[in-house]
Every structure is written in C-alpha cells, then in structure tokens.
Amino acid sequence: MLLKTSARTFLNAIFAGLFIGIAGTVYLATPNAMLGAFLFAFGLMTILCYQFKLYTGAIGYLMTKRWSEIPSYLLTLVLIWAGNLAGCFAVGTLVRTSRSFPRIDARVAGICADKLADGAGSLLILSFFCGILMYVAVESFRREELAPIFRFASVFLCVAVFILCGFEHCIANMYYFSAAGVWSWPTLGAILLMTLGNSIGGWLIPLADKVRK
Numbered sequence: 001m002l003l004k005t006s007a008r009t010f011l012n013a014i015f016a017g018l019f020i021g022i023a024g025t026v027y028l029a030t031p032n033a034m035l036g037a038f039l040f041a042f043g044l045m046t047i048l049c050y051q052f053k054l055y056t057g058a059i060g061y062l063m064t065k066r067w068s069e070i071p072s073y074l075l076t077l078v079l080i081w082a083g084n085l086a087g088c089f090a091v092g093t094l095v096r097t098s099r100s101f102p103r104i105d106a107r108v109a110g111i112c113a114d115k116l117a118d119g120a121g122s123l124l125i126l127s128f129f130c131g132i133l134m135y136v137a138v139e140s141f142r143r144e145e146l147a148p149i150f151r152f153a154s155v156f157l158c159v160a161v162f163i164l165c166g167f168e169h170c171i172a173n174m175y176y177f178s179a180a181g182v183w184s185w186p187t188l189g190a191i192l193l194m195t196l197g198n199s200i201g202g203w204l205i206p207l208a209d210k211v212r213k
Helices: 002-029 033-050 057-062 067-096 103-116 119-143 148-165 170-180 185-212
Strands: none
Touching: 002 033, 002 067, 002 148, 002 170, 033 057, 033 067, 057 067, 057 119, 057 170, 057 185, 067 103, 067 170, 067 185, 103 170, 103 185, 119 148, 119 185, 148 170
16 A cells, blocks of 8 residues: 555656646746746646645645654655656656757756856755745645635746746756756755755745744
C-alpha cells in the first residue's frame, strides 16, 4: 500500500513538473513580459485543477502536520521534489531537441547565467518571497468558501507577481537549467538553496496562523 501511494505521488509530481516545463516554455517564447507572466500561471492552474503534486505548493503544509505525521510527509515532499525535477528535466531536454528551441535559446541562456551569477543571499531572499506567494496561491485556491473568480484570480496574480518581481521558483528553475543544458554541481547547489528559500517562505503564513490563534 505504501509503495503504491509513493508511486502515485511520484507520478503526480512528474506531471506537475511537465506542466511547469510547458509553462516555462510559453513564458520564454512570449516577448511581452506581462503576458508571459500571465501565461505561466497556466502551469499552476493545471496542477491545482488536476491535483498533481508540486513541491512549492505542498511544502507550506508541513507546518500544519502533527508531530507523528511529519516523517511520512517529509518523505512525500522528497518524492514530490524528485518527481518535479524529473518532469522538468524531461520537458527541458525534449524542447532542446525541437524546432522551437532556437526561439528561446538566447533568452533561457541569459536567464540561467544571471541566476548562476547571483549571490547565495540574494537567491535565498528571492526564493523566500516566491515561497510566500506560492502558498497564498495554493491556499486561496483550496478555500471553497471563496467565490471561484477569487480563487482563480489569486493563482494568476500570485504567479504573475513572483515572475515580474524576479523571485526564484526552484521547480521552474529546474526547467530553465534543463532547457539551457547547464546542469552542474553549482547548478544543483543553487536549486537546493532556492528550495530552502521557497520552503521558508511557504512556512511563514502557516506559522503566523498558529501564533495568531
């Protein structure tokens, strides 16, 4: 039973990575930054509607678990992170071999160069703010007491804001690094640092809710 559940989680995480990769591709192919940021939200909206597993959408809920639930949820988060990486790597690698790649080659190379040249403190800060926005987007979508228009608008607004602000999303960057073909030990280190920043940001509001109660 545990193996079946883990396999299902990993598969759903791969699909989430695939859709983040598709969203990243349309963002790179769209010359207008605001339109590209809006279209990128297609990825998160699809993930939420189909209940796929995205690390940045799941990490915040670690703070809502009982102590006895934390070990199993940590394992789930690891599976989700790995599945997201697999999905993003697949899309990035396939796009690199397609006719569409020359349209995004220079842009993705520039984006990745800027990220890899950034300092650790800057990456952590930018990832932290992205983590906050991702939690707000997912939690707002899950609140059925809100009118549907607000639930959907929150997803698109939060995604557009984090992209236009230049905040760092560890899963999206898995795709960008794969499409650019720049994986290395420093690249993995940057992804892990962004994962930490996204995680801390995702924990902020759940922890604040506990304090306020």
